[in-house]
Amino acid sequence: MRTVEWIDDKLSLIDQRQLPWDLQSVTYEDYREVAEAIRVMVVRGAPAIGATAGFGMAIAAQQFSGSDRLGMIQHLEEAAEVLKAARPTAVNLMWAVDRLLRVATDEELTALDDIREAMLREAQRIADEDVEINKRMGEHGAALVKDGDTILHHCNTGSLATVDWGTALGVIRSAHAQGKQIHVLLDETRPRLQGSRLSAWELKEAGIPFDIIADNAAGHFMQRGEIDIVFVGSDRTAANGDVANKIGTYQVAVLARENGIPFYPVVPTSTIDLSLASGADIPIEERSPDEVRKPYGLALVPEDYPARNPAFDVTPQRYVTGIVTENGVVYPPFDLNLQRAVAGTR
Amino acid sequence: MRTVEWIDDKLSLIDQRQLPWDLQSVTYEDYREVAEAIRVMVVRGAPAIGATAGFGMAIAAQQFSGSDRLGMIQHLEEAAEVLKAARPTAVNLMWAVDRLLRVATDEELTALDDIREAMLREAQRIADEDVEINKRMGEHGAALVKDGDTILHHCNTGSLATVDWGTALGVIRSAHAQGKQIHVLLDETRPRLQGSRLSAWELKEAGIPFDIIADNAAGHFMQRGEIDIVFVGSDRTAANGDVANKIGTYQVAVLARENGIPFYPVVPTSTIDLSLASGADIPIEERSPDEVRKPYGLALVPEDYPARNPAFDVTPQRYVTGIVTENGVVYPPFDLNLQRAVAGTR
Numbered sequence: 001m002r003t004v005e006w007i008d009d010k011l012s013l014i015d016q017r018q019l020p021w022d023l024q025s026v027t028y029e030d031y032r033e034v035a036e037a038i039r040v041m042v043v044r045g046a047p048a049i050g051a052t053a054g055f056g057m058a059i060a061a062q063q064f065s066g067s068d069r070l071g072m073i074q075h076l077e078e079a080a081e082v083l084k085a086a087r088p089t090a091v092n093l094m095w096a097v098d099r100l101l102r103v104a105t106d107e108e109l110t111a112l113d114d115i116r117e118a119m120l121r122e123a124q125r126i127a128d129e130d131v132e133i134n135k136r137m138g139e140h141g142a143a144l145v146k147d148g149d150t151i152l153h154h155c156n157t158g159s160l161a162t163v164d165w166g167t168a169l170g171v172i173r174s175a176h177a178q179g180k181q182i183h184v185l186l187d188e189t190r191p192r193l194q195g196s197r198l199s200a201w202e203l204k205e206a207g208i209p210f211d212i213i214a215d216n217a218a219g220h221f222m223q224r225g226e227i228d229i230v231f232v233g234s235d236r237t238a239a240n241g242d243v244a245n246k247i248g249t250y251q252v253a254v255l256a257r258e259n260g261i262p263f264y265p266v267v268p269t270s271t272i273d274l275s276l277a278s279g280a281d282i283p284i285e286e287r288s289p290d291e292v293r294k295p296y297g298l299a300l301v302p303e304d305y306p307a308r309n310p311a312f313d314v315t316p317q318r319y320v321t322g323i324v325t326e327n328g329v330v331y332p333p334f335d336l337n338l339q340r341a342v343a344g345t346r
Numbered sequence: 347m348r349t350v351e352w353i354d355d356k357l358s359l360i361d362q363r364q365l366p367w368d369l370q371s372v373t374y375e376d377y378r379e380v381a382e383a384i385r386v387m388v389v390r391g392a393p394a395i396g397a398t399a400g401f402g403m404a405i406a407a408q409q410f411s412g413s414d415r416l417g418m419i420q421h422l423e424e425a426a427e428v429l430k431a432a433r434p435t436a437v438n439l440m441w442a443v444d445r446l447l448r449v450a451t452d453e454e455l456t457a458l459d460d461i462r463e464a465m466l467r468e469a470q471r472i473a474d475e476d477v478e479i480n481k482r483m484g485e486h487g488a489a490l491v492k493d494g495d496t497i498l499h500h501c502n503t504g505s506l507a508t509v510d511w512g513t514a515l516g517v518i519r520s521a522h523a524q525g526k527q528i529h530v531l532l533d534e535t536r537p538r539l540q541g542s543r544l545s546a547w548e549l550k551e552a553g554i555p556f557d558i559i560a561d562n563a564a565g566h567f568m569q570r571g572e573i574d575i576v577f578v579g580s581d582r583t584a585a586n587g588d589v590a591n592k593i594g595t596y597q598v599a600v601l602a603r604e605n606g607i608p609f610y611p612v613v614p615t616s617t618i619d620l621s622l623a624s625g626a627d628i629p630i631e632e633r634s635p636d637e638v639r640k641p642y643g644l645a646l647v648p649e650d651y652p653a654r655n656p657a658f659d660v661t662p663q664r665y666v667t668g669i670v671t672e673n674g675v676v677y678p679p680f681d682l683n684l685q686r687a688v689a690g691t692r
Contacts, residue, residue, distance in 0.1 A: 020648055185654075188638065188646075190536060190560040196638070196647045204651065212653040214536040214638055216561050216594025220630075220659040223596060248562025250569060251597060254604050284566075292534065292542070292560055298644040300534075301542045302366055305550065307558040308531075313566040 002164050004043065004051040004127060006120070011055040013043045016160055017296070020201035031060035031079045038086035038093070041192070045161020046235040046271050047130050050092030053083045054123035057100035061116045072112055076104050088283045089244060089312045091236035092270045096126055127163045133268050134165035136326040141171030141231065141266055144322075144329070147180045149228040152218060152256075154187045155246035156198035157233035157266065167266040168231035169199060171324065176208045184210040185227060187218055189246060191291040191309060215248050222259040230256045231324075234265045237272045241317030241334030242279025247310055253319035262321040269325050269342045279314035287311045350389065350397040350473060350509050352466070357401040359389045362506055363642070366547035377406035377425045384432035384439070390540070391507020392581040392617050393476050396438030399429045400469035403446035407462045418458055422450050434629045435590060435658050437582035438616045442472055473509045479614045480511035482672040487517030487577065487612055490668075490675070493526045495574040498564060498602075500533045501592035502544035503579035503612065513612040514577035515545060517670065522554045530556040531573060533564055535592060537637040537655060561594055568605040576602045577670075580611045583618045587663030587680025588625025593656055599665035608667040615671050615688045625660035633657045 005012045010027040011034060018024045026042060028034050034056035037043055043052050060079035064072045080097045087093055103122045109115045145151065151172060155161075158169030165173060175182055184203060189195035196212045203210045213221065221227050230252060236244040243249070243265045256263040276282065289307035293300060323330040327344035330337045351358045356373040357380060364370045372388060374380050380402035383389055389398050406425035410418045426443045433439055449468045455461045491497065497518060501507075504515030511519060521528055530549060535541035542558045549556045559567065567573050576598060582590040589595070589611045602609040622628065635653035639646060669676040673690035676683045 020651075188536070190534070190562055193646055196651070196653075200647060200651050210652065212635075212638055212647065212651055214561070214593065214655070216536055216592075216597065217654070217656055217659075219597035219600065220593060220656055221654075223659070246562075247560065247566060251562065251565035251601060254565065255597060255600055258600050258604075289558075292558055295646070298646065300539055300641070300644065301546060301558065305366075305542070305546050305558055306556065307542075308563070308567075309560070310563055310566055313563075313569070 002127070003048050003160050004055065004163050006055060006124060011052070011059060013037060013052065014160065015042050016044060016198060017042060020197050029059060031056045031063060032082060034059060035082045035086045038083070044194070045156060046090045046092050046233065047162040047167065047268060048160070049087060049090045050096035050270065051127045051130055051163045053093050054096040054100055054126040056083050057097055058120040058123040061104065061119045067112070069110065069112065072115065073104060076101060087285065089235050089285050091273045095270050099126065130163040130268070131165055133326040134162055134167060134170040137167060137266050137268065137324050138165060138170040138174030140329050141264065141324040142174035142178055144264065145171070145175040145180055145182060145229065150183045150185060150226055152185045152187070152227045152230045152252065153199060154195065154232045154249055154252050155189045156194035158199055158202040160198045160202060161233060167233045167268065169202060171231050171266055172208065173206060176206065182208070184208060185218070185221060186210050186212050187215045187248065187252070188212055189248060190215055191295055193295060194246070218252055219255040222255050222261055227261055230261060230263045232265050234267045234271055235312060236282055237265065237267050237323065237338070238276040238279045238282065239274045239335055239338060240278050241320055241323065241332070241338060243315045243320060244279055244282045244312050245315065247313050250313040250315045253315040257319050263319060264322050264324050265320060266324040269327065272338055272342050274339065274342060279316065282314055284313070285311045348473070348510050349394050349506050350401065352401060352470060357398070357405060359383060359398065360506065361388050362390060362544060363388060366543050375405060377402045377409060378428060380405060381428045381432045384429070387538070391502060392436045392438050392579065393508040393513065393614060394506070395433060395436045396442040396616065397473045397476055397509050399439050400442040400446055400472040402429050403443055404466040404469040407450065407465045410458070413458070415456065415458065418461065419450060422447060433631065435581050435631050437619045441616050445472065476509040476614070477511055479672040480508055480513060480516040483513060483612050483614065483670050484511060484516040484520030486675050487610065487670040488520035488524055490608070490610065491517070491521040491526055491528060491575065496529045496531060496572055498531050498533070498573045498576045498598065499545060500541065500578045500595055500598050501535045502540035504545055504548040506544045506548060507579060513579045513614065515548060517577050517612055518554065519552060522552065528554070530554060531564070531567060532556050532558050533561045533594065533598070534558055535594060536561055537641055539641060540592070564598055565601040568601050568607055573607055576607060576609045578611050580613045580617055581658060582628055583611065583613050583669065584622040584625045584628065585620045585681055585684060586624050587666055587669065587678070587684060589661045589666060590625055590628045590658050591661065593659050596659040596661045599661040603665050609665060610668050610670050611666060612670040615673065618684055618688050620685060620688060625662065628660055630659070631657045
């Protein structure tokens with residue numbers, strides 16, 4: 001079962017808001033509802049959002065009821081705007097939507113049904129590529145893990161954040177599959193608890209030993225020498241190696257460096273944005289304060305207590321030991337070596 | 347209304363587990379129940395625990411039904427062990443109990459009722475001194491706050507953590523009382539949410555502007571230049587200036603130094619343990635994983651998910667800008683200057 005899957009002419013998503021309690025899927029036939037699913041985080045995680053948005057564009061093409069090509073392209077450009085606006089930080093949302101738009105505007109395709117078919121094939125290709133890329137990152141990353149290591153992980157970057165397998169959690173899956181004895185400390189990742197709810201659910205299903213910790217405890221375990229290596233994901237990586245990822249990642253990176261622990265973002269090249277010189281210009285989504293006050297409806301504090309809720313932060317490249325991509329592990333100088341890693345896929 | 351108060355021959359404690367929803371008090375006439383109240387965190391915060399334990403010893407004296415002095419002292423030594431075992435990290439729990447034991451063993455007192463009376467007076471003195479000490483720390487600390495500052499605060503260190511006014515939150519109260527325009531960012535402080543539940547309740551009551559943030563967001567706001575100064579409490583400070591405090595404090599300290607932001611623990615000299623050369627030997631209480639899984643009964647994750655829950659961490663003195671005591675702000679070299687600050691009260 002994939003997190004993002006095309007089944008019976010519909011898009012099927014695992015509803016991550018129901019986990020770890022229930023494993024439920026929701027199906028979609030309207031691109032606006034797909035955008036809403038991204039916005040309210042039925043689906044989350046940069047690669048999963050990318051694959052979902054690809055299918056969202058394919059759905060938009062199917063929804064077009066007119067007969068002229070120009071009208072269809074105009075309709076698709078509108079759909080692209082709606083989908084891109086759903087989450088401002090995830091770069092492969094933009095990347096996947098643009099990739100589908102390029103197929104739609106391919107001048108060799110003229111019949112509308114041919115365009116529709118090509119778009120669906122392209123969306124499917126993005127999903128399939130994601131799984132293959134994750135497996136390759138898993139191999140490269142697992143080579144960094146030693147038998148007996150305790151790994152710190154932040155947020156969720158597993159099957160549920162991708163189409164299948166995962167990025168940073170994919171590295172953990174690969175290390176476990178290689179027979180390495182590992183133990184994982186999972187930051188619970190407030191406010192939305194992707195670590196304690198989603199990553200914990202995945203590791204439990206996979207039989208990989210773990211403990212959930214409050215985000216406050218990561219530094220303490222590092223200081224005590226109980227963490228050997230850190231793997232995280234990335235929603236957008238700049239050309240210089242600055243990494244935008246789930247709020248709290250920056251703290252983990254600073255603490256890792258302070259304690260001499262290697263810190264590796266696991267980053268499909270589709271999330272590397274070479275057009276951004278540094279992370280300073282990455283827009284940081286600020287989400288509803290209710291995620292802080294009452295996650296999943298569980299009231300931790302009264303509703304009228306003010307709260308702020310930035311969803312991402314930027315880790316400057318000086319805290320990054322190396323970046324695991326599907327084309328190998330990239331080390332400094334990142335400006336040069338990330339360009340090479342990205343070029344390797346083109 | 348004080349957090350810890352002697353009313354009608356009974357000890358009255360605000361039940362902090364009910365806040366911010368209900369302001370309720372519980373009364374105690376049995377020292378074993380007082381120890382249990384400390385253990386389950388009806389009352390928490392190092393100075394409040396100290397004052398509570400002082401009254402707990404006075405209650406133990408009243409509970410003794412025999413007639414011989416030696417039997418009473420033996421009974422009090424048993425009570426001292428029970429009270430000290432309730433929370434292993436808080437040094438002024440030990441300090442207050444020992445202070446009451448010294449009164450009990452004062453050879454000038456022979457009549458049991460005289461001992462009982464002297465012990466109650468001493469417990470009351472500890473409580474009254476705490477309020478006075480907090481006001482003095484408030485003045486010293488507030489001098490470090492500039493008009494317009496945004497202050498980061500971790501855990502709860504206010505009226506609820508003390509007898510009244512507070513330590514780090516007392517500094518914030520004093521700065522506000524001086525008419526300084528300040529804004530406070532409150533780390534929610536997982537797992538027990540003392541920041542979002544207790545500190546937020548106090549600041550709301552006091553009319554001091556604040557926002558709650560997830561613990562993950564503190565570094566992000568520092569990095570963006572949105573935090574000017576950090577104040578935290580301390581459960582135990584070693585002779586070299588190492589500070590044991592609520593889990594997450596170490597992370598805040600490292601991030602503050604990394605971003606050039608001053609970091610000040612606010613520390614009554616009763617929590618300075620000159621017998622400890624460094625923080626390395628401070629015992630760190632590991633509490634129930636249920637605090638991570640289901641704080642206040644709110645199930646965030648399934649009950650069988652494994653979790654670890656260290657309640658405190660140690661911040662090495664190299665991250666500490668200065669230590670605010672009732673005898674002034676102490677700067678490095680801490681070994682020398684903390685000794686002087688402690689001597690100033692004796």
